[in-house]
Amino acid sequence: MGEPLRVDRSGPVATVTMARPEVHNAFDEQLIAALHSGFAEFGEDDGVRVILLAGEGPSFSVGADLDWMRRMGEASAEENRADAVRLAAMLRTVAEVPKPLVARVQGNAFGGGVGLTACADIAVAAEAVRFGFTEVRLGLAPATIAPFVVRKIGLGRALPLFLTGEWFDADYALKIGLIYEIASLDGLDAAVDAVVGKLLEGGPFAQAACKRLASRLVETGEDIDEYTAELISALRTGPEGREGVRAFLEKRKASWQTD
Numbered sequence: 001m002g003e004p005l006r007v008d009r010s011g012p013v014a015t016v017t018m019a020r021p022e023v024h025n026a027f028d029e030q031l032i033a034a035l036h037s038g039f040a041e042f043g044e045d046d047g048v049r050v051i052l053l054a055g056e057g058p059s060f061s062v063g064a065d066l067d068w069m070r071r072m073g074e075a076s077a078e079e080n081r082a083d084a085v086r087l088a089a090m091l092r093t094v095a096e097v098p099k100p101l102v103a104r105v106q107g108n109a110f111g112g113g114v115g116l117t118a119c120a121d122i123a124v125a126a127e128a129v130r131f132g133f134t135e136v137r138l139g140l141a142p143a144t145i146a147p148f149v150v151r152k153i154g155l156g157r158a159l160p161l162f163l164t165g166e167w168f169d170a171d172y173a174l175k176i177g178l179i180y181e182i183a184s185l186d187g188l189d190a191a192v193d194a195v196v197g198k199l200l201e202g203g204p205f206a207q208a209a210c211k212r213l214a215s216r217l218v219e220t221g222e223d224i225d226e227y228t229a230e231l232i233s234a235l236r237t238g239p240e241g242r243e244g245v246r247a248f249l250e251k252r253k254a255s256w257q258t259d
Contacts (some may be wrong), residue, residue, distance in 0.1 A: 005034035006056070012049035013196055014042050021057025026065035027112050029083070036090040043097040050199045051097060052192065053120060054104040055113075063111025063134070070245050073236045080237050084229035087112075088144040092225060095119035095148050096215060098208040100199045104192045106185060110134050114178070115145025118152040121211070122195055123179040125170045126188050131178070132167040133158075139244030139254065143232035144225075151218050153177050 006017040016038050018025040025031070042048045055061050072080050094101070094116065103120035110132045117123045117131070133142045133149075142149065142162055150158045157176045161168065173179045183191035199207070235241045240256070247254040 003034070004028070004031040005038055007038055009048075012047065012200065013052060014045075014048045014050070015052045015054060016042075018053075018055045018061055021055075021059075023062075023065055024057065024059035024108060025055040025061040025113070026063060026068075027061070027087070028065040028068040029086075032087055032090050036086070036093050039090075039093045039097045043093070043099065048099055049204055050196050051099050051101045052104060052196065053094075053101060053116065055106070057107075059107030059113070060103070060105040060109045060129070061113030061116060062108050063113050063115075066245060066249055069138075069140075069236060070249065072233075073242045073245055075237075077233065077237060080233040081229060084144065084233040084236075085225070087232075088225040088229045091115060091119060091144055091148060096211070098211060099204070100202075100207050100211075102192060102195055102199070104188060105129055105179065106188060111142060112145055115142070115148060117173075117178060118145065118148040122181075122199075124181045124183060124188065124192050124195060125173060125179045126185040127170050127182050128185065129170045129173070130167050131169070131173050132165060133162050134165045134167075136163065136165040137244065137254075137257075138248055139238075139240035139242075139256075140235045141231060143228040143235070146228060147224050149178075 004018065004020050006019045008015045018031060020026060020031060042051055072083055100122070101120045103117050103123040105117055105123055105125040106129060108130050109117055111134055114131050114133060135142045153176045170179065170182045174182055181191055181195070244254050
């Protein structure tokens, strides 16, 4: 298996591609670390004007790798919390990179994949994309992604989706402000290129200031990262989270699910 992340530079545009297509770009320790370091590096690179985030293969990202989640569920409380803190730090680094960030979304975007979509300043999605905060069906919560999702679509839109874990389509994602534009799968790259072109017309210092301004207007601070990391680590090691992950891997209903 190769590197979990592929990075390409074309002039002022940096493309960061999650490269775990065999598991639909699910997060594990390596991908989380690579995203964190990649975005931190590009944030300090004056030659980069726009960052494009993409996923290789049929899906953008289906969130957490279930094998990773199972291992974390069996790890110690201290190891679990440290892992959750790293995930929260990665998401904040992605969301607050001082360059315009565009997400190219195709296939499925579940859990952390929707979180990355919300972290992007502008997300362009293929018309057949399915989104979903599916964590509750595993006995978990969308803890570390929640600050960025609520910031993007508001609590009134986010909470029902968190509670039901239901899937929703690109039309609904556009309606609630999660994404900026819908394109056909064949036209997705052209739509993304058009957005990137618009961004390259703006002043880079002004764009960075716009992102700082937006963050200040809704900032919850690093305390929320501590809280979300504590929450997800506790849920992952708790009986319900362990049962939910086991049930999913064993292709059966969890103990709390009824017809």
